[in-house]
Amino acid sequence: MKYEKISLALIMGGLLFSSLSMSARADDGTLTVGTEGDAPQFSMADANGNVTGYDADVANAICKEMKVKCKFVVQSFSTLIPSIDTNRFDVIISGLGITDERKKKIDYSIPYGSAPQYFAVAKGSPIASMTSLAEVLKALDGKSIGVVNGTTYARYIAKNIPTADLKTYDSTTQLTADFAAGRLDAAFGDAPTWADFLKTSDGANFTRVEIKVRSSDDPTTLGQGMGVGLRKGNTELKAKLDKAICALIKDGTMTKVSQTWFSDDYTLSCKL
Missing domain, CATH: 3.40.190.10 (Periplasmic binding protein-like II)
Incomplete structure (x- = not known):
């Protein structure tokens, strides 16, 4: 998105x-x-x-x-x-x-x-019910996470989950296609991306982790x-x-x- x-x-x-x-x-x-x-x-x-x-x-x-x-x-x-x-x-x-x-x-x-960002995961993932950002970041250690190439989101993941298997895509369409195909453990993007994706048939088995990540949480990577x-x-x-x-x-x-x-x-x- x-x-x-x-x-x-x-x-x-x-x-x-x-x-x-x-x-x-x-x-x-x-x-x-x-x-x-x-x-x-x-x-x-x-x-x-x-x-x-x-x-x-x-x-x-x-x-x-x-x-x-x-x-x-x-x-x-x-x-x-x-x-x-x-x-x-x-x-x-x-x-x-x-x-x-x-x-x-x-x-x-x-x-x-300024738009809030969220992680998205499969509905059956234990991450879906987590209630703190620190908990989510720890749980994604070593996991594959998708982001759109060139965005501040990619830098946020690289900085805050350096052991993650970061997968980058040239467009949101490519990202959500791989996500829907089960090739990613999680994806990270802005609120509108997940609002759009979760309404589709491809997004039916996924959910947004209800923990907002705002630019103020990490302005050095997410900006102002x-x-x-x-x-x-x-x-x-x-x-x-x-x-x-x-x-x-x-x-x-x-x-x-x-x-x-x-x-x-x-x-x-x-x-x-």
């Missing part, structure tokens, strides 16, 4: 924009947004490249506030940050956690939200919430993004978007 595969021609063609900076093409009135497209309820893309979900609504709200048009570029999550310097897009809006490690490569807007990623040094664009996000938080738009997709408020306060 699905969608049909986006063709290479679509990704490389119609959604690809010129390598101008945001300030250089202000008259163009377009903000190009890199997003994953395979992360219900965050970012979902169909075969035609239409993007929906929480982050799509966040992006569209930001673009409306900035009085520009959004244009989406869809590609795998793990390639988003490496692609920002190739000018494929202006910003990343894809549930991107703000971490010190990522700050070495990109700049961020102020955070606009989700923010818009952008190229380093683009102070003009960062200022515009921060102003827009703060306005959307204060007028309740971000809360409305979060409630629409998660029936919960993931919004953080504006710190400008």
